[in-house]
Amino acid sequence: HWGEWMATPYWAITLPDGSHPAAHNGYPRPWAPTDTEAVRTYVRKTLEWYPDIQEWEVWNEPHVSGFWAGSPKDYAELAAVMYAEAKRIRPTLTVYVACQPDGPWYRDAVKAGLLKHADGVSFHAYASPMDHPQTTARMVAAIRKTLTAAGRPDLPIVNSEGGIPSHTFLRGSEHPK
Numbered sequence: 001h002w003g004e005w006m007a008t009p010y011w012a013i014t015l016p017d018g019s020h021p022a023a024h025n026g027y028p029r030p031w032a033p034t035d036t037e038a039v040r041t042y043v044r045k046t047l048e049w050y051p052d053i054q055e056w057e058v059w060n061e062p063h064v065s066g067f068w069a070g071s072p073k074d075y076a077e078l079a080a081v082m083y084a085e086a087k088r089i090r091p092t093l094t095v096y097v098a099c100q101p102d103g104p105w106y107r108d109a110v111k112a113g114l115l116k117h118a119d120g121v122s123f124h125a126y127a128s129p130m131d132h133p134q135t136t137a138r139m140v141a142a143i144r145k146t147l148t149a150a151g152r153p154d155l156p157i158v159n160s161e162g163g164i165p166s167h168t169f170l171r172g173s174e175h176p177k
Contacts (some may be wrong), residue, residue, distance in 0.1 A: 002160065003046065003053040005082055006060045007031070007067070012038035032070030036081055043085040047093075055094045057122050057160055058082050062098055063105040072108035076117070083117035096122040096158060101142030110150050120156035121147065126163055136162070 007028025010021045014034045021029070033039045046056075062068035062075045070078070079097050086093050097114055099121035100106050115121075123143060125136045132138075140157055147155050 001050075001053040001055070003050055003056040004060060004160075005043065005046065005056060005058055008033040009038070009042055011035075012042060028067075030065060030067050030069040032068065032074045033078065039078065039081050040085045043082050044089060047086065047089050054092065055096065056082075056086060057096045057098070058118075059098055060161075061100075061124065062109075063100060063103065072105050072114075073112040075109050076112035076114040079114055079117040094119045094156075096120045096156075096160070098122055099143055099146065099157075100124070101139045101146070106146070110146060115147065115150050115152045115155065118152075118155060120158060122158045122160040124161040125159050 008031040010023050010029070010031075012033040012035050013021050013031050015021065021031070047053075058079045059075065060067050062070070063072075068075065075098075083095050086095050095118060097118040097120075098106075099110070099114070100123050121143060123139060125139050127135045136159065143157055144153070147153050147157075
């Protein structure tokens with residue numbers, strides 16, 4: 001099992017007038033939480049509701065504005081709160097933070113202390129049959145380089161989303177579809 005704290009619940013957002021956004025069904029909104037105690041409640045309740053899940057990921061693709069509206073520093077701060085609460089409740093959990101191999105967003109999150117609040121990192125890798133066979137391995141090597149530079153070279157790396165639409169033995173064959 002893999003759990004993901006994917007989005008901020010509406011009740012963890014306090015608007016300037018002191019109210020909360022309206023409750024909604026459907027795809028989660030990309031809000032960055034404004035209520036730290038509500039974030040702790042979110043973590044506490046998910047761990048209560050899903051006691052069998054021992055591995056959790058802090059957010060889905062926070063570098064993508066459709067999932068997260070905060071800054072890299074905000075993400076590092078969120079990870080600190082979620083990690084501390086999760087470990088307080090269940091010290092044996094494994095908590096992952098997102099860390100794609102390139103781009104300034106993750107470099108800034110790492111500089112902001114993201115990796116201090118992680119037992120591992122997750123990334124997403126999709127490959128096509130036309131990609132180099134070592135595309136994902138190269139991504140892992142780039143992430144490992146980031147982890148090493150940040151002083152966390154031994155953190156586990158997990159591909160938490162991805163796919164390859166065919167096998168490499170088809171390379172070079174003509175398949176119009």
